[in-house]
Amino acid sequence: MKKSAADIWEDLRNQVDFLAEVGAGFALRPAEDEGRGEPSAAPSLPSLAGRPAPTAAERKALEELDRQVLVCRLCALHKLRTHAVPGEGNRSAELMFIGEAPGRDEDAQGRPFIGRAGQLLRKIIAAMKFREDEVYITNIVKCRPPDNRVPHSEEEEACSPYLVRQIELIRPRVIVTLGKTPTDYFVPGREGMTARRGHFGDYRGVPVMPTFHPSYLVRNEGNRELKRMVWEDMQKVMALVGRK
């Protein structure tokens, strides 16, 4: 779908806004340690050459999967939802963002990341020079937990096969996990997010970049250092997909 001039303007405004917030000077030059390598994961990153694009049948399968999510009853969260939220974006996206679970706004509208945290995520995406319709945004749990609590393990277990299938069908080049819940699922580790963010993990050959959840940034609005760290992580992602 072609973007209107107003949408393109909105993307540009978001891009500039976020770069200004993190400090444009920092954003426009490489991080100081860039080029010295990722100690843990870089040597084992898979070749990204020749990633086959999803076939027509796979795109159809993804649409069918969305329909299944919308009527899913695999865990108790379905009783409380207004809408299940399968995810949105490009069905052959290079870049996939995975959050925890829908919040109130997302439950009301059936779209991922549209509340305050979502607006910040969308600014980050624009700052990365991606249009929203180029990436795929989803969550590990597709229905809202009450009071936005962290999903229980049985809810995650019931729901995660949908996400796994989405990844298999979309085959992103890079996954960004937002916060602890999806990071624990894809690249489990005992350390906290501060230690784990910024280091690529691997999920079945797909590099996974853990970073802070945008709602954590929203809750700590005055803390520019957190935003700077997220931006540093996203620059590594951009370098990997050749957008830097």
Ligand code: URA
């Ligand atoms: N937080 C998430 O993890 N996902 C959303 O979709 C919205 C807020």
